[in-house]
Amino acid sequence: xxxxxxxxxxxxxxxxxxxxxxxxxxxxxxxxxxxxxxxxxxxxxxxxxxxxxxxxxxxxxxxxxxxxxxxxxxxxxxxxxxxxxxxxxxxxxxxxxxxxxxxxxxxxx
Amino acid sequence: xxxxxxxxxxxxxxxxxxxxxxxxxxxxxxxxxxxxxxxxxxxxxxxxxxxxxxxxxxxxxxxxxxxxxxxxxxxxxxxxxxxxxxxxxxxxxxxxxxxxxxxxxxxxx
DNA sequence: GACTCTTGTAACCGTTAAGGTTACATACGT
DNA sequence: ACGTATGTAACCTTAACGGTTACAAGAGTC
Numbered sequence: 001x002x003x004x005x006x007x008x009x010x011x012x013x014x015x016x017x018x019x020x021x022x023x024x025x026x027x028x029x030x031x032x033x034x035x036x037x038x039x040x041x042x043x044x045x046x047x048x049x050x051x052x053x054x055x056x057x058x059x060x061x062x063x064x065x066x067x068x069x070x071x072x073x074x075x076x077x078x079x080x081x082x083x084x085x086x087x088x089x090x091x092x093x094x095x096x097x098x099x100x101x102x103x104x105x106x107x108x109x
Numbered sequence: 110x111x112x113x114x115x116x117x118x119x120x121x122x123x124x125x126x127x128x129x130x131x132x133x134x135x136x137x138x139x140x141x142x143x144x145x146x147x148x149x150x151x152x153x154x155x156x157x158x159x160x161x162x163x164x165x166x167x168x169x170x171x172x173x174x175x176x177x178x179x180x181x182x183x184x185x186x187x188x189x190x191x192x193x194x195x196x197x198x199x200x201x202x203x204x205x206x207x208x209x210x211x212x213x214x215x216x217x218x
Numbered sequence: 219g220a221c222t223c224t225t226g227t228a229a230c231c232g233t234t235a236a237g238g239t240t241a242c243a244t245a246c247g248t
Numbered sequence: 249a250c251g252t253a254t255g256t257a258a259c260c261t262t263a264a265c266g267g268t269t270a271c272a273a274g275a276g277t278c
Binding site: 023034053056062064065072075078089090092 | 113165177184190195
């Protein structure tokens with residue numbers, strides 16, 4: 001049960017450091033190429049906005065990656081935040097073994 | 110470049126068929142155990158609602174799975190829908206090879 | 219110094235979605 | 249006939265996305 005301890009890397013960090021910096025392209029130009037507003041891209045780069053499925057598709061088109069590369073990064077951030085934002089989910093009790101065993105038995109029928 | 114052709118399986122389908130049916134637990138009771146409203150769970154089971162990170166944490170607690178199991182299923186659905194909902198993202202042009210090559214050169218410096 | 223470009227961001231908009239409560243009609247089993 | 253389980257509609261609050269516009273700050277150029 002490995003729990004994530006520190007906050008996962010935001011996709012905006014990867015995009016900024018590994019993709020945009022080496023290209024020395026301006027935020028304005030990149031937003032134009034992605035066909036989104038400068039604000040939308042800027043928010044992601046400053047880690048104040050999320051990479052949505054639509055944005056992941058645009059990034060994958062521009063850089064020749066999979067959309068999942070970006071969505072997985074975002075998913076890890078979202079999960080980390082959900083874990084830390086509220087603790088109510090920790091009150092959910094695991095279903096008793098007995099129920100899970102019944103489950104397995106029925107699968108064999 | 111394998112593209113998903115048919116709509117990915119909704120997490121509500123997995124939850125319904127593989128987890129709840131074998132347990133023969135009512136939706137009402139399961140919602141209670143998850144500490145969410147009956148409506149929230151019902152929407153997911155009928156594939157009319159999304160599994161949020163918070164919900165994924167609750168499901169992972171109840172069934173002893175990873176939260177990622179549920180979030181990955183949801184991510185695939187979200188991506189498929191984004192691909193098919195709008196086509197504007199297809200207008201994003203891949204960055205020219207020349208820029209990507211400059212990228213690689215700079216990495217070597 | 220004056221000018222331009224770039225950038226982050228605030229203020230505003232419309233749209234969408236999550237999650238809750240309440241209420242209702244239907245269906246099922248006793 | 250009765251209670252239970254269910255889907256769902258109606259309504260509310262909160263919040264996030266994405267867009268436009270506008271402003272202030274910084275960096276570079278002439």
